[in-house]
Amino acid sequence: MVIKKVLLLVCLITSSGILISCLSRLSRPAITGYIFDYNNTPLSGCKVSETKTDAQGRFYLKERRVNRFILTEMFTMEAPxxxxxxxxxxxxxxxxxxxxxxxxxxxxxxxAFDNIDTIYIKRIGQQINIKDYIYDDWIFSTDRNLDTLYGINKNYRFNNPVTNNTEFQDKYNWGLVYKYKSTTPPDGSWNPESYDLLTSCKITLQQNGSYQGIKTCKYINPWRHRKEYDRIYREAYKIPSDSSHSSGHFTLKDNLIHFDNSFMGADAIYKIDSIDRDILILSRKKY
Known part of the structure; x- marks a missing residue:
């Protein structure tokens, strides 16, 4: 009888220990990357949180973990x-x-390990020469009439602290969704204006003054408007995106870009509101 009580006590203690024992959770992955200036020169001795960059501009942040009680984690039912x-x-x-x-x-x-690639930081008071960055492949998010263009190039990284501006990121990703009448109706029974579209333009600006571009209108979450179709046919209803190509010439003077009438059917002049290594914001000037 005494042995059974002892065994029961041991089982209870063991069970309690299991329930309150600790579970390792990640609080920050190990992170590595490089810090360069705008002249592609690695920056040594640059402070990155609790560490510094080496002669090659490389930094490394150690992984951080915390211990959590298993019982508490069981109630949350998901990783924190x-x-x-x-x-x-x-x-x-x-x-x-x-x-x-x-x-x-x-x-x-x-x-856990993350590589955030190369981060470019700017000198205090450094002036950007437009011609050093304007001739590139740009992808713009814009409104229906192309009044304001929010652009990124191949250097852009979402997790780059230099260009990861929340306001810019929101406008580039979601701020320009609008009700747009497609040139090709989805079908005969649905009004195309009931669909949300996101407009983007991919434009290549060449040093010889020529450009090539494609404007695309992509449907956002079209299935939410077609639940009945999905229910009947058991498949997602896909709507082709609208796209149009253009090519022509432009002139650059001071902070203004003048596109010919191939750009949108009429001459268009844009002011360069902001330009950096990774981003370009253009606003259309009214005549």
Missing amino acids: PVFFTIDIEKDGYQPYHSDFFQRHGGGRQKG
């Missing part, structure tokens, strides 16, 4: 989010701060 910040500082350069959020990142296994 991960939120951390990275600060970049160097004398003579603009300081940068960026927040990183991963919805269920806390569930990543030990050894």
Whole structure:
């Protein structure tokens, strides 16, 4: 009888220990990357959170983990989010701060590692020469009438603290969705104006003054308007995107770009509101 009580006590203690024992959760993955200036020169001694860059401009941040009680984690039923910040500082350069959020990142296994590639930081007071950056392949998010164009090039990285501006990112991704009448109706029974579209333009600007472009109108979540179709045919209803090509010539003077009438059927003049290594914002001037 005494032995049974002892065994029962041991089982209870063991069960309690299991329930309150700790579970390792990620609070920040190991991170590596490079810090360069705008002349593609690696910056040594640049402070990146708690570490500094080496002679090649490389930095490495160690992985961080925290212990959580298993019992508490069982009640949440999902891995916790991960939120951390990275600060970049160097004398003579603009300081940068960026927040990183991963919805269920806390569930990543030990050894989690992220490479955020190369980050370019700007000298304090450094002036951007438009001609050094304008001749490139740009992808613009815009409105129906192409009044304002928010552009990125191949250098753009979403997780780059230098260009990861929340206001710009929101406008580029979601701020320009609108009700648009497609040139090709989805079918005979549905009004195309009931669909949300996102307009984008891919434009290549050449140093010889020529350009090539394609404008695309992409449907956003079209299936939410076609639940009946999905229910009957058991498949998603896909609507082809509208696209149109254009090519012609442009002139660049000061901070103005003048496109010929091939761009949108009439001459168009745009003011360069902002330009950097990775982003370009153009606003159309009214006659």
